[in-house]
Amino acid sequence: MVTLVMLPVLLRLVDRVDKNVIYYTGIPLSILAMIVIAFYPSGTIVWPVYVLAGIFAIGLAAAQVMIWVMFPDVVDDGEIAQGARNAGSFSGVMVLVRTMASALATFAVGWVLEFTGYQHARHGEARLAQPESALWGIRLTMLITVVVLMGLAWFLARGYTLNRARVLQLSVDLERARAARHTVAPEHAAHHGSHEPGEHEAGEHEPDQPHI
Incomplete structure (x- = not known):
């Protein structure tokens, strides 16, 4: 719900502020709120x-x-560096990392709850009162996960180099690179499809001249 409400505001800010600045500005706010919680x-x-x-x-x-707003810029930068648009590869790596992070987080939460004595309610039973150790396990799991992962994201986003000026220049460079590829390809094909001067004639015999 909050994401839907924030979406128009964030998209409007993109036209005025660097995307990585928008990304990391809200992270300390979230970390501070989680510490208090x-x-x-x-x-x-x-x-x-x-x-x-x-x-x-x-x-x-x-x-x-x-x-997701920054993702196309990364793909464009990769196309300039690699000479091909490997959007599928970039997307695959991104989905893989997110999936692994979710799996590890689920495993870690389950392990912490088991270690701190969390009481599982059986089918048909009322909700059980949890021991103090389990409650603190839940609190510290949320806190440590948010502080470590979002802190790492904040640190990495500070070094993100694709600012607004760089993205604008990237669009120009990308158009030039694509135009150059489309120009070179037909010339290359035409060069290989043509014969060298005299190549065809060298393989043929001149007709015999009649003797007088």
Whole structure:
């Protein structure tokens, strides 16, 4: 829901601000909100947690949306560097990394819950009261995951070089490279399809002249 609300705002900002700046600006906000949520005391009023969750979602939405906005620029830069548009390869790597991250996160959460004594309710049973160790396991899992992964994303985004000026220049370079490829290809084919001067005549015999 927050992502849908933020989408028009983010797309409007793209025309004025570098994409990586939009990406990493919201990350500290999300990290700060998660720190407060992780240490929020139990048994107190609940509505501040929802406010903090909304703040966390704002920073997360910016990061999630900008990944896909930045992706075409990376593909364009790869086409300039590699001489071919390997969008499928880039997309495959991106999906693989996201899938592996989700799998590792699911495994880590399950392991932490098991280690901290989380009580599984059986079918038909009421919700069980969780021990304090399990509650802190959930809190610290959320906190450490967000701080480490989003902190790493913030650090990497700071070194992202495809700013607005670079992307504009990249579009010009890409048009030139594509035009050059389309120009060279027909000339190359025409060169191989033609014969060298005298090549055809050298393989033929002149007709015998009649003797007088």
